[in-house]
Amino acid sequence: MSSTETPSPAPPAVALSVLRAEHVTKMFGGLVAVNDISFQVPQHSIVSLIGPNGAGKTTLFNMLTGLYRPTQGRILLGERDITRSRPDIITRYGVARTFQNIRLFGAMTAVENVMVGHHVRMRAGLFGSIFRPPWVRREELQTRERARELLAYVGLREPAFDRLAVQLPYGDQRRVEIARALASQPKLLLLDEPTAGMNPQESRALTEFMRTMRDELKLTILLIEHDMKVVMGVSERVTVLDYGKKIAEGKPAEVRADPGVIEAYLGKQA
Amino acid sequence: MSELRAQLREWREAVQKRLPPWSNRTLVGLLIVIGIVLPFLFSSSSAFMNATIIAVAYAVMSLGLNIVVGFAGLLDLGYVAFYALGAYSLGWLGSGFFFKAQVHALVSPVASTLPGVHLNFILILIGAALICAAAGVVIGLPTLRLRGDYIAIVTLAFGEIIAVVAVNGQSVHVGGGMTLTAGNLGISAVDAPYFPGIGSFSLLNLRPWYWLIFAILLFVLFVNLRLRDSRLGRAWVALREDEVAAVSMGIPLVKTKLLAYSIGAAFGGMSGAFFGTYYTVVNAAQFQFGFSIFILAMVIIGGLGSIWGAVVGGLALGYINNYLIPVVLNNLPSKVGFNFQLTSVEFGIFGFLLVIVMLLRPQGLIPERRRRLELTAEVAPVDAQLAEAPGTPGGAA
Numbered sequence A: 001m002s003s004t005e006t007p008s009p010a011p012p013a014v015a016l017s018v019l020r021a022e023h024v025t026k027m028f029g030g031l032v033a034v035n036d037i038s039f040q041v042p043q044h045s046i047v048s049l050i051g052p053n054g055a056g057k058t059t060l061f062n063m064l065t066g067l068y069r070p071t072q073g074r075i076l077l078g079e080r081d082i083t084r085s086r087p088d089i090i091t092r093y094g095v096a097r098t099f100q101n102i103r104l105f106g107a108m109t110a111v112e113n114v115m116v117g118h119h120v121r122m123r124a125g126l127f128g129s130i131f132r133p134p135w136v137r138r139e140e141l142q143t144r145e146r147a148r149e150l151l152a153y154v155g156l157r158e159p160a161f162d163r164l165a166v167q168l169p170y171g172d173q174r175r176v177e178i179a180r181a182l183a184s185q186p187k188l189l190l191l192d193e194p195t196a197g198m199n200p201q202e203s204r205a206l207t208e209f210m211r212t213m214r215d216e217l218k219l220t221i222l223l224i225e226h227d228m229k230v231v232m233g234v235s236e237r238v239t240v241l242d243y244g245k246k247i248a249e250g251k252p253a254e255v256r257a258d259p260g261v262i263e264a265y266l267g268k269q270a
Numbered sequence B: 001m002s003e004l005r006a007q008l009r010e011w012r013e014a015v016q017k018r019l020p021p022w023s024n025r026t027l028v029g030l031l032i033v034i035g036i037v038l039p040f041l042f043s044s045s046s047a048f049m050n051a052t053i054i055a056v057a058y059a060v061m062s063l064g065l066n067i068v069v070g071f072a073g074l075l076d077l078g079y080v081a082f083y084a085l086g087a088y089s090l091g092w093l094g095s096g097f098f099f100k101a102q103v104h105a106l107v108s109p110v111a112s113t114l115p116g117v118h119l120n121f122i123l124i125l126i127g128a129a130l131i132c133a134a135a136g137v138v139i140g141l142p143t144l145r146l147r148g149d150y151i152a153i154v155t156l157a158f159g160e161i162i163a164v165v166a167v168n169g170q171s172v173h174v175g176g177g178m179t180l181t182a183g184n185l186g187i188s189a190v191d192a193p194y195f196p197g198i199g200s201f202s203l204l205n206l207r208p209w210y211w212l213i214f215a216i217l218l219f220v221l222f223v224n225l226r227l228r229d230s231r232l233g234r235a236w237v238a239l240r241e242d243e244v245a246a247v248s249m250g251i252p253l254v255k256t257k258l259l260a261y262s263i264g265a266a267f268g269g270m271s272g273a274f275f276g277t278y279y280t281v282v283n284a285a286q287f288q289f290g291f292s293i294f295i296l297a298m299v300i301i302g303g304l305g306s307i308w309g310a311v312v313g314g315l316a317l318g319y320i321n322n323y324l325i326p327v328v329l330n331n332l333p334s335k336v337g338f339n340f341q342l343t344s345v346e347f348g349i350f351g352f353l354l355v356i357v358m359l360l361r362p363q364g365l366i367p368e369r370r371r372r373l374e375l376t377a378e379v380a381p382v383d384a385q386l387a388e389a390p391g392t393p394g395g396a397a
Helices: A057-064 A087-093 A110-117 A126-131 A134-153 A170-182 A200-216 A228-234 A252-257 A259-266 B002-018 B023-041 B047-071 B080-093 B121-143 B149-171 B207-228 B231-241 B243-248 B253-279 B289-302 B307-328 B342-360 B369-376 B382-388
Strands: A017-028 A031-042 A046-050 A072-077 A095-097 A188-192 A220-224 A237-242 A245-250 B102-105 B116-119 B173-175
Touching (some): A017 A220, A031 A057, A031 A220, A031 A245, A046 A200, A046 A228, A057 A188, A057 A220, A087 B243, A110 A170, A126 B231, A134 A170, A170 A188, A200 A220, A228 A252, A237 A252, A252 A259, B023 B047, B047 B207, B047 B231, B047 B253, B047 B289, B047 B307, B080 B116, B080 B149, B116 B121, B149 B289, B207 B231, B231 B253, B243 B253, B289 B307, B307 B342
Parallel strands (some): A046 A237, B102 B116
Antiparallel strands (some): A017 A031
16 A cells, blocks of 8 residues: 555556556646546556545546646556547547546437447548448448447347437436447446446446456456445455545555545544 | 327328338439429529529538538538638639639630630539638638637638638739739639530520539438438537547547538538539629528528438528519519518518527427437436336346
8 A cells, every 4th residue: 555655656566557647647727636646557457546526536537538638747558658648549549438427429329329439440431431332331230230239238228229318217328328438449448436326236236247347348447436335346456536646545445444544534533 | 289299290100110111212212303304394594493503502502511510510600601712713713714824624615715724614613622621621720629609700700701801802913913813893704514515504594504503412412411320420420419428439529520611611612613603703792791691591490410401491591582582572562562672671581480490490390310309209207217127237248
């Protein structure tokens, strides 16, 4: 477990790390949203990012996916520096995400949403789209077929496939979002509060499903989560943020016992 | 009222279910045949024929703008810029305007002896499309990084800039005593389209003009339909729906928007080139801000994002503007004792129509499939469905 006083390079890798953040800082004007955070995500692991509201978790996610540029520090995906890469390029490199407040394309059907997710793996350009040669036709068919498979994989039922995203019930929207992320064939999947708004059974099922995905699709998963049951149950490592700083990191049991973490969540004991 | 609507919808769905799968194709084929034989039903230089030609050319523009505004959701208030550029492409490439040059390609025997640049109309059409697409990239690069309302303001400014350049271009010398535009005097004596074997088009016989613009419409329609159901079309809709989510799914923001903008521009340019030759003059006064709004009105009345809607909207406003008001109803006010002509209040009429359509049918005459689904389907009974599906996200795994 490392604390904030050691700004040394990231701790020795447990396994080959898929993602490495080094001294990442993000400032909005004078506000320091993320402050000198280093952490890494070992390959084929499930890592959780926790912390009270406003701790900078989603800001960190947005930097990892290229939506924000870090003010300082670097982010490495494997050996590749993605600190200044555009979001679409990072997706191409194999990072996919979901959003805290679901951001599906409302006016598209579930299948179409997932097909958009496959965008980076398709080749049809302007002229391919207009003249639609056989290879484009095949690509379209395969993408549609794959999208349906993925929707089935995340547990959506057939009648919902061709309904507009806005008309789907909340739980199904969450599923579609995961399927859409999977469609880009990621190596690293970022889930931003995937169990928000779910009841305990649903959360448990999703926890199981994360492991299944990890094993079957050879994924690495980084998730932001508030539900401690999910966090403790699923993650191999936990990183805790508070006020933009990393206050603890380690195995779930270690983190749970950390006095700093308890203080951040429950307040200082009198 | 709502019961009646529900009943109508039910019937429509029942009919649709019973129709064989090829019925859509047949309908389109039938429409094309009607389009082709239409000129034989009217005299070859009638006012109706003239209005039809203009209406079809409007529909082409409307289809172009529909890609920008309807598909990609970029509110462009300066579309007239591409009408202007298309028309000037014709002026530059198909007249004696650049009188020091001697360039001829596949033009009529008469034109091939004249000084200036004289290219075959098809070449000009391609040229206009390319020039406008390039201009779309130039205008779009700084503009499309903005979002929403800002795009509208900046495109509006570019539309005005082009209009001013068109007027003042007569003072811009390009060498040899030649200027960039002819300002309000206009580039006149532009070539009429000429095709080997058919000869030059003449304004005494409007039928060939009609078939020409109808062919252009079919081409643009084909491209629109293909693009809608493609990787690119999905990317546009995704950007329109949620930009942040779209780029996170790997859609390159600027490139994808630029493609929409340039393709829309190219179609505007093709229609503009046709208008240039059809009006036989390219005059700076044609390119007013109001025209941008006029085309936008076609797209909105037809149904934002709907291809067939754009066609119907373009045709409807085209006929109203060029036939119904000036020819059929123009003297109506004087018949009931008023002392004005209907043409002098046509913009008021358009505004009124727009308000009526927005009130009675806000989704447009032929709404896009997505919007239709959004507006008609009942809101999902969220909680009930959640309860009946006891959380099995990995059920099938």
